[in-house]
Amino acid sequence: MRWSQFYIPTIKEIPIGTEAVSHQLLLRSGLVQMLTSGVYSYLPLGLRVLRKIEGIINEEMNAIGARELLLPSLQPMELWKRTGRDETLKDVMIQFKDKKGRAMCLGPTHEEVITDLVKNHVRSYKQLPVVLYQIQTKFRDEMRPRFGIVRACEFIMKDAYSFDQDEQGLRKNYELMYTAYQKIFSRCGLKIVIVEADSGAMGGDISHEYMVPAEIGEDEVLCCDACGHACGINKGKDGSGCPACQKGTLTKKSAIEIGHIFQLGTKYSKALDVSFLDEKGQKKTVVMGCYGIGVSRLIATIIEKNNDAAGIVWPKEVAPFEVEILPLQVGDGDMMRQADELYDGLVRHGVDVFMDDRDESPGKKFNDADLIGIPYRITLGKRMLAEGKAEIKDRRSGTVFAVELARVAEKLKEVLR
């Protein structure tokens, strides 16, 4: 991919009215654009990040036997009345009557819809467990959207749902999800704190939140200054459930909630009457779990935790590209030939490469490279090329080193894998 054929409207200045660094960098590096308060477009570079994260989620969900589907946003209110959540969630639900007079809403979540979907199919214990998930747009009538895509009216979530014969089955799937979430966030380059949490409007007994300590967070966790270990309090609880750390002082820190998993039990399956026949031919109620990741919010959180004064510093697995080639003089035919050769060679090696082929000053191109934060930058300049070399810069460490042109691909594969 080449910059001139892409669409990356970078901005030098800090946009007016933005508090969070992640919000500023999302806008400045041309990842997203605001349409109206709380509503954002993902520009091509931002969509690439989203797709990389979706790829990680798909791999980890698939590995634990969860299957992807896609549920509708339009939902009949009648379904929500049956679980009583037309009341619980009415403050955030976008509702309207359609031309046929049906009371409808835009899904802020999908427990009701998926429970109804599984009800139409599952009859016997032989068909269980079923674990399904989707990565999909959700809607909330948010009175005070904040921090860009952290708290928005339209946002992307991964939501998974497990259906089991009994509590034991639920606990097994819950543990699989618990671990899969750790892997997902670790691959996204985040250090998380897992907190036993209040189930709130979701219902059920046990639930855990995945938190990332960060200044802009609207939740709180307790962190130990000695061992680095953190346990948590949050909205619902007052720290009472949190075991005191033996080694040091616990201090409250703000944190962003990026994931939340729930052992729902039979709340939804009872309300919507989802039952099956067990081995003995007896009718039983399906036992459910649900598992969410705030995908848009996850992008903001990654940026919030990975940036410096010059811009974003993407973790490798979620970077829009792995490597950026930056030829200093695009008017120089010889230099561009070498840049193209390098580009093609890296593509052949399976490296996700990008070239800044714009006819702009070196200063502008260097600044933009730092701003959009691709992990490795290869600079091609006249003097280096005369020696048959290119310069590689590691965005995170700032380390710069010269490598023979013929060995660039090899060197990059070494640092990337």
Place this chain on the structure above:
Amino acid sequence: MRWSQFYIPTIKEIPIGTEAVSHQLLLRSGLVQMLTSGVYSYLPLGLRVLRKIEGIINEEMNAIGARELLLPSLQPMELWKRTGRDETLKDVMIQFKDKKGRAMCLGPTHEEVITDLVKNHVRSYKQLPVVLYQIQTKFRDEMRPRFGIVRACEFIMKDAYSFDQDEQGLRKNYELMYTAYQKIFSRCGLKIVIVEADSGAMGGDISHEYMVPAEIGEDEVLCCDACGHACGINKGKDGSGCPACQKGTLTKKSAIEIGHIFQLGTKYSKALDVSFLDEKGQKKTVVMGCYGIGVSRLIATIIEKNNDAAGIVWPKEVAPFEVEILPLQVGDGDMMRQADELYDGLVRHGVDVFMDDRDESPGKKFNDADLIGIPYRITLGKRMLAEGKAEIKDRRSGTVFAVELARVAEKLKEVLR
């Protein structure tokens, strides 16, 4: 992937209240499920088809320099007032007021939003052309949803938009799209008829529709019984613009519209004031085109044109899987070992393979295989295995042939590529 770990709720009977064969087969083969009239969930098998089609679209869009982004569904009505389409489209738009009192709608299309987005960036002729597209959910308050996902309230579209300096640039991008659309539909296994059409609510001068003659179609085309060539009439026009065929009789046929491309000109860029400075430093208005594919409808159309009494007959490139392995006795350890070996071998060869590992009768498994319509089925039975062979069935031709186990992968690669 294995059937037992997937989620494919096949149905033997024709569902009540379904007219179109495609609608029946979408439900019966566990591709989609209805939530409420005009609103459907994509089940895992249906989502695989959707992803294959998205893959084809992405490749062909990328090949002509179009870049993918993702625009919001929530849109401020204020933007629609500026182009006057708050009136033109008011019958199909889902509108509501949010908690802040903003008049909002769910995007039935995205000309206004993308024009506003590009306006924030483009200043100079050097930044043009820009061609952007998305594959995204659209909403229409459809009074009479029909034929399943053919005419629905929530559906998936690919919509692309081109921004050029002048009419000449627009025509060039229009031609690129025109050809890319032919490739996309051909790869989906469809024979299309391209019809010069009325621009309707979109505005602009020149537009073309991509039609597939089919019984359930709500549009019409003229087809020549001699040469097979078709030209079209449709809603807006009365056949007057259609050149008479020299070779045979023209007959009216029903057709489904699966794509529509428009030379919009300056309708939206003028209304929203999107201008740039040309080479001479003079202010000019950007010239636009827009290009749509009804992705959900495309899936229904493919099924409508590719089925027989037993079920769906997927074209190779859009089939949920390319090959299905069907071991007759899953209780037979030896047979399952050979099935697993075959499965792993095909995966290694890059074949998209699926196994029906259910403990069901051969009859049930054969029927379901025909119903879900995977292009090639490999049956493993005791007698054949004793001879070191498996049976391959071509779903489309019905041809069955025996192949040595060691040569199955090779044979399949031959027929698939």
